[in-house]
Every structure is written in C-alpha cells, then in structure tokens.
Amino acid sequence: MNHDIACIGAGYIGGPTMAVIAQKNPGRKVVVVDINAERIAAWNSPDFALPVYEPGLVDVVREVRGRNLFFSTDIAAAVRQCDIVFVGVNTPTKTFGRGAGMASDLQFWEATARDIKRYAEGPKIVVEKSTLPVRTAAAMEAILNDHAEHRFTVLSNPEFLAEGTAIRDLLEPDRVLIGGPQDEDGLAAIEECAAIYASWVPRERILTTNVWSAELTKLAANAFLAQRVSSINAIAGLCEATGADVDEVARVIGADRRIGPKFLKAGPGFGGSCFKKDVLNLVYLCESFGLHTAAEYWRGVIRMNEHQQERIVSRLVREMFNTLASKRIALFGFAFKADTGDTRETPAGVVARLLAEEHARIAVTDPKALPNARRDLADLEGVEFTEDEYAAAEGADAIVLMTDWRHYPSLDWQRLFDSMRKPALVFDTRNCLDADALRAIGFRVLHIGK
Ligand code: NAD
Ligand code: UGA
Numbered sequence: 001m002n003h004d005i006a007c008i009g010a011g012y013i014g015g016p017t018m019a020v021i022a023q024k025n026p027g028r029k030v031v032v033v034d035i036n037a038e039r040i041a042a043w044n045s046p047d048f049a050l051p052v053y054e055p056g057l058v059d060v061v062r063e064v065r066g067r068n069l070f071f072s073t074d075i076a077a078a079v080r081q082c083d084i085v086f087v088g089v090n091t092p093t094k095t096f097g098r099g100a101g102m103a104s105d106l107q108f109w110e111a112t113a114r115d116i117k118r119y120a121e122g123p124k125i126v127v128e129k130s131t132l133p134v135r136t137a138a139a140m141e142a143i144l145n146d147h148a149e150h151r152f153t154v155l156s157n158p159e160f161l162a163e164g165t166a167i168r169d170l171l172e173p174d175r176v177l178i179g180g181p182q183d184e185d186g187l188a189a190i191e192e193c194a195a196i197y198a199s200w201v202p203r204e205r206i207l208t209t210n211v212w213s214a215e216l217t218k219l220a221a222n223a224f225l226a227q228r229v230s231s232i233n234a235i236a237g238l239c240e241a242t243g244a245d246v247d248e249v250a251r252v253i254g255a256d257r258r259i260g261p262k263f264l265k266a267g268p269g270f271g272g273s274c275f276k277k278d279v280l281n282l283v284y285l286c287e288s289f290g291l292h293t294a295a296e297y298w299r300g301v302i303r304m305n306e307h308q309q310e311r312i313v314s315r316l317v318r319e320m321f322n323t324l325a326s327k328r329i330a331l332f333g334f335a336f337k338a339d340t341g342d343t344r345e346t347p348a349g350v351v352a353r354l355l356a357e358e359h360a361r362i363a364v365t366d367p368k369a370l371p372n373a374r375r376d377l378a379d380l381e382g383v384e385f386t387e388d389e390y391a392a393a394e395g396a397d398a399i400v401l402m403t404d405w406r407h408y409p410s411l412d413w414q415r416l417f418d419s420m421r422k423p424a425l426v427f428d429t430r431n432c433l434d435a436d437a438l439r440a441i442g443f444r445v446l447h448i449g450k
Contacts, residue, residue, distance in 0.1 A: 001083045001122070001123065001192075002081075002082070002083050003027075003028050003083070003084070003192075003195075004028055004029040004030070004031070004081060004082040004083065004084070005018070005021065005025075005028055005029070005030045005031070005082055005084045005085075005086065005196070006030075006031045006032075006033060006078035006079055006081070006082035006084070006085045006086070007030070007031070007032045007033070007085075007086040007087075007088055007129070008033055008034070008075060008078070008079075008085065008086070008087050008088065008089060008112050008115070008116075009032075009034060009087060009088035009089035009090070009112075009129070009130070010032045010033065010034035010036070010039050010040060010043055010051075010071060011034075011039070011052070011088065011089075011090060012052050012163060012166075012273070012342065013088040013129055013130070013159050013161075014032050014034070014086070014088035014129070015032060015043060015050070015051070015052050015057075015061075016052065016054055016057055016060075016161070016166040016167060016170060017086075017088065017129065017159060017161070017170060018030050018032045018069065018086070019057065019060045019061050019064060019065075019069060020060060020167065020170040020171060021196060022064040022067075022068050022069035023060050023063060023064050023069075024199045024200040025068075025196060025199050026067070026068055027068075028068060028196075029068050029070070029081070029082070030064075030068055030069045030070070031069075031070045031071075031072060031077075031078040031081065031082060032069070032070070032071050032072070033071075033072050033073060033074065033075045033078045034071075034073065035073070035075070037073050038051075039051045040071050040072060040073050043061075043065075043071035044065075044071050048061060048062060053340060053341045053368055054163070054164070054166045054167055054339075054340070055164070055165075055167065055168075055339055056167035056168070057166065057167055060167060075115055075119065076115075076118075076119040079115065079116050079119035079120055079124070080119055080120070080121055083122065083123070083124055083125065084124070084125045084127065084192065084193070084196070085116055085124050085125070085126050085127065086127045086129045086157070087109065087112050087113075087116075087126065087127065087128055087129055087130060088129040088130055088159075089108040089109055089112050089130055090108055090130070091104045091105065091106065091108065091109060091130045091131060091132060091277075092104070092105050092277065093105065093276075093277045093280055093281070099284050101280070102280045102281065102283055102284035102287075103133070103280075103281065103284045104131075104132065104133050104277070104281050106132070106133075106136065106139075109130060109132065109136065109140070110139075110140075110143065113126070113140045113143045113144055114143065116144065116152070117143065117144050117148060117152070120150055120152070121150075122150050123150045123151040123152065123153075124150065124152050124153075125152075125153050125155060125189045125192055125193065126140065126144065126152055126153070126154045126155070127154075127155045127156075127157045127193060128140070128154065128155065128156045128157065128158070128215070129157055129158070129159055131158055131159075131218050131219065131222075131274060131277075131278055131281075132156070132215055132218075133215070133219075133281055133284075133285060134212050134215045134216045134219070134285060135212060135215070136215060137154040137155075137156055137179075137211045137212075137215065138211075140154050141153075141154045151185070153180070153181065153185055153186060153189040154180075154181075154211070155178060155179065155180040155186075155189055155190060155193055155211070155214075156177075156178070156179040156180070156211050156214035156215050156218075157176070157177065157178050157179075157193060157214070158177055158214060158215070158217070158218035160173065160174070160175070160177075160218075160221065161173075163272065163336075163337065163339075163340040163342055164337055164338060164339030164340045165339070171200070173201060173205065174205070175205050175206070175207050176194075176197045176201050176205060176206045176207065177207050177208075177209065177214050177217060177218070178190050178193050178194055178206065178207070178208050178209075178214065179208070179209045179210055179211040179212070179213055179214020179215065179217075180193075180208070180210070180211055180214075181210070181211060182210055190208050194206050194208065218278070219278050219279075219281055219282045219285075220282070222274055222275055222278040222279065223278060223279050223282050223298055223301065225263050225275065226270055226275040226276075226278075226279050226301050226302075226305070227298075227301045228263040228264060229263060229265075229267075229269070229270045229275075229305070230269075230270075230300075230301045230302075230304035230305055230308075231304075232246065232250055232263075232264045232265065232266045232449075233266050233267070233269060233304060233305070233308045233448075233449075234304050235249055235250075235266070235449070236266040236308075236448050236449030237311060237449075239449040239450060240448075240449060240450065244449075245449065245450050246266040246431075246448065246449025246450065247266070247431055247449070247450070249449075250264040250265065250266065265430075265431075266431065266448045266449040267308075267347075267404075267429055267430050267431070267448060268308060268309060268312060268347035268348070268351065268402055268429040268430070268448070269305040269306070269308035269309050269347045269350075270305055270336075270347075271336030271337070271343075271344070271345040271346040271347050271348075271349075272336045272337065272342065272344060272345055272346075273342065273344040273345060275305075275345075276302060276305070276345050277345075279298050279301055279302055280302065282298050283295045283298045283299050283302075286298065306350075308347070309347050309350040309351050309354065310354065312347075312351055312400070312427065312429055312448075313351060313354040313355060313358070315427070315446060316329075316355075316398065316400065316425075316427060316446075317358060319425060319427075319444070319446060320397065320398065320425065323358075324355060324358035324359065324360040325358065325359040325360070326359065326360075326361060327360050327361065327397040327398070328360070328361045328362075328363060328395055328396040328397055328421070329355055329360045329361070329362055329363070329396060329397065329398050329399075329400060330363045330364075330365065330389075330392040330393045330396040330398070330399045330400070331348055331351065331352060331362060331363070331364045331365070331392075331400050331402050332365055332366075332389060332392070332399055332400065332401040332402060332403070332405075332408060333348060333365075333366050333369075333401060333402040333403025333404070333405055333408070334346060334348045334349070334352075334364050334365075334366040334369045334370070334372070334373040334376075334402065334403065335348075335366055335368060335369040335372075335403050335405075336348075336403070337403065337404070338403055338404045338405050338406060339368075339406075340368065340369075341368035341369045341371070341372060342369070342372070343369050343372040343373055343376055346369075346376075346402075346403075347402060347429075348364075348373075348402035348403065349373075349376050349377070351400065351402060352364065352377055352380070352383070353377075353380070356380050356383075361382060361384075362377075362380070362382075362383045362384070363383070363384040363385075363386065363391075363392040363393075363396065364377070364383060364384065364385050364386075364392070365385075365386050365387060365388065365389050365391075365392035366387070366403065366405075367387060367405060367407075369403075370385050370386075370387060373385060389408075389411055389416070390412075390415060390416065390419065393416045393419055393420055394419045394420075395419065395420065395421055396420050396421065396424075397420070397421050397423075397424070397425065398424070398425040398426070398427060399416065399420075399424075399425070399426045399427070400426075400427045400429065401426065401427065401428045401429060401430055401432070401433065402429055402430075403430070404430040404432045408432065408433065409432060409433055409434065413433075413437070413438060413441055413443070414441055417441045417442055417443060422442075423444055424442065424443055424444070425443065425444040425445070425446065426438055426443045426444070426445050426446070427445075427446040427447075428445065428446070428447050428448075429447075429448055430448075431447050431448055431449070431450070433445075435447060
C-alpha cells in the first residue's frame, strides 16, 4: 500500500484541505480530481485565480502546486495511483422523492463510490470527507465490497473548518475526527489516516471513534452551532421589545465558562451551505427513527432562522413609513459571512427577495460575492450590482448592512449620507457600525436586538 492521497471533489472542502495536507506531507503525492473541468482549470490557472476565495489559500497552493499537489479531471488515474481516497463531493439537500427538502442527496457520493470500485487495482482506504447521514459508510462499504476483487475500508473524517478561516482552521484544528470500523482492518486504516494529520496536528487532538459516532458528530456539531445562533437571535427580538441590548446580554452570558463567548453574535441569521442542510438532515434522521419531538426541536432552529430575515424586512417596512415601493435600498454585503465570496443560503438573498416582493429597487454591493450574487438574483428584474459602496448608496433611502466586511465601519459615512435621499436610514444587521457616530451624521439607525 502506498501513502499517496487522491481526493474526489475539488470544491470548498477538497481544495483547501488537500492543499494543507500536501503542504504538511511533502513526501506524499496528493491529487485532487473533479468532474467539473472548469473548476480544475481554475485550480491550475497560471495566475492562481483559484475557484475558492480563502485568506491564505493562494500562498499554500503557490507553494505546493506542481510539487506534490496536483489538480486533474482524470479520476481513474488518481484512484489507480493513490491508495487513500478522500471523497469531498457535494451532498446537497434532496429536492425530489422521499425525504425531499430534508434528507441528503447521495447520488454524487454513490457515483463516486462506484467510480472508486471501477478504477481500483488494489485495496483502498476510502475516507468520507463530505458531511453524510449516519450509516452512509455502511452503504458505501456494501457497494464497494460487494463481489470486489480488493478490500475497501471506509472511514469517516468529517471536516470542521469554517469558510473564511479555512486555512487557519486546517492548520490549527480544535480536533480532527476519524471514525472507522473497530476491527483489525479498520483500526489499521484509522492509524493510516491519523498519520496524515499527525505531521502537524498534536496527537491528543486527533480523536478516533466508531464510524457512526463520527458521522453523527459532524451533524450534531453543526446543529449545536446553528442552535446557538438561533438562540441568541430569539433573545434579540425580545431585547428590541424590552429595551435590553443583545450584545450586552451575549457578553455576559458568554462570560460563563460553561457557555463560552463564541457563536453568540446576533445577526441576520445563519447562512452558508451547511447549517441548514445538516440540521434538516438531522431532522430527517430523527423522523426516520420515530423521534418526532427531537425532530421538532431541531426544526425550530431553522424556523427561528427564517423568522430573523422576515423580521428584518418587517422592521424596515415599519420604519420606512409602511411602504418600500420604488424606494432604493442598498444591500451592503451579499456573502453569508465576511471573508468569503460564498453566497449559498445567504440571509442577504432572502432579504433581497422579500424586498423585491415589496417592490423596492435593490442595489447590491459586495467586495467578493458579486458574481455569485448576480447568478443568485438573475430572475429578479432591475437589481443593480456594484463593487463600489458609494455608487450603491447614491440616491438610496436605506442601507441594509448584511455582511460584516471588515472595511464597512471605516467607509466615509458622511459621504454616503450626503448622497442618499432623506431621511436616510441604516439597518446594521450585524451590529458592527458605530451607531452614535451615524446618528451624529444624521442617519436613522436600526440594529438587531437593541
Ligand atoms: P462544493 O460544491 O464546493 O464541491 C463539491 C465538488 O464535488 C464540486 O466541484 C463537484 O463538481 C464535485 N463532484 C460532484 N460529484 C462528483 C463526482 N461524481 N466525481 C467527481 N467530482 C464530483 O461542496 P463543498 O462546499 O466542498 O462541500 C463538500 C462536502 O463537504 C459537503 O458534504 C459539505 O457538507 C461538506 N463540508 C463543507 C464545508 C464548507 O465549508 N463548505 C465544511 C465542512 C464540510
Ligand atoms: C460552519 C461551522 O462553523 C464549521 O465548523 C463547519 O465545518 C461548516 O459550517 C460546515 O460544515 O460547512 P461556516 O458555515 O463556514 O462553518 O461558517 P460559520 O462561521 O459557522 O458561520 C455560519 C453562519 O452563522 C454565518 O452566516 C454567520 O454569519 C452566522 N453566525 C455565526 C452568526 O450569525 N452569529 C455567530 O455568532 C456566528
């Protein structure tokens, strides 16, 4: 068995993860493959115009691409050459048939398993990197090992990195999780996988479990994080009604070491490709096992999140004299969080659609996410897109700050104010601007939870 690594799926997960693995394992060849030739071409582009924006990623790729990291569309060759095969393909929410709207769509994963079986010329360790429903590994193992010439061992090694901090999270993970069969074969495979990470992650942070625990842990971890965001957003509405300040409440709650300060920032609700998908997946699993009350509990996390975006638009309508028709609203930020161009499930998309229903005129500005924003809102008429915040605000009645891009607080807010129609309103859904300074300029200011 060689120690080279293939990764099927060159997306947000496959690309950055394998770049760091290659950087820290110079003795191993790492080949990342994808069916999307355009994506692979972007990973290979001479000017490093990579398909994924992540701070620090270009530097890592620059160091290792062509040394021991390779991007290719030749899945067969990668599977043949490498005895450890990671799978990081997408697992979106199913849109059809049983479990539509909740369960994971596993067709890409299964196609990959069949590819691995077809091309393998020896035993392989197959590592689930994608987030998958509990017991997927069993299904994969059944497909792979049914009348197989070679032995396949399936491990679960879910990824916990967050977008925008992917490289930092990969370099200094709180933990790496590897789940595998608890037999001799499985334990040896776990050790083989652990050795990849042990070249830079302290051993005590590499946690091993059985496969099912690993698969479920990933869903549970995302559900817990999403639940914290929904919990603080539920408190935010109450703060607005009572005169409490959600940032003060969060600061004090978070000072309790049993609770901790992270993931207590009230805002427009969580977005991103995974929280909603993974919580829905958990709901579906609970339903499937007859755990209806548990399913309802987790469904509430999603409901609260959707309510937060509806609340933003309702408040805006109320504060803007009960009509938004023909008013120009500038959305500052479209990415689901700062430091990424990703707009999957972004709250800004939901807010844009709700504003369009009110017949508002929308201008979207974002430093990284405009190509995705244009695609997401292609069906809405008359939306303007500009990287220039001042152009977006020109003649606007309101600025709705949706993403906490670091440079937004230091924009020239006087200049923005001067170019807007009066009364000019700022709705800071991230509570990241200096509200007193804005009020001193003459803005009307709304926040979340105050
Ligand atoms: P993505 O859509 O960015 O990338 C997936 C890639 O897989 C695409 O480029 C697609 O072309 C490719 N692909 C699909 N089917 C294929 C096949 N049969 N053969 C070869 N390539 C194929 O998705 P992503 O954001 O990287 O997420 C991948 C998985 O990782 C998901 O299960 C997700 O839940 C999980 N995850 C994502 C993040 C994140 O921050 N995005 C974090 C942790 C876990
Ligand atoms: C999340 C998890 O943090 C990762 O551990 C996980 O690997 C990943 O999902 C995944 O499985 O895909 P990500 O979605 O990239 O990472 O970003 P987060 O930083 O978790 O933010 C998610 C959303 O919650 C964002 O919209 C963010 O603005 C929002 N959020 C986060 C808040 O509104 N308040 C907070 O306090 C924290």
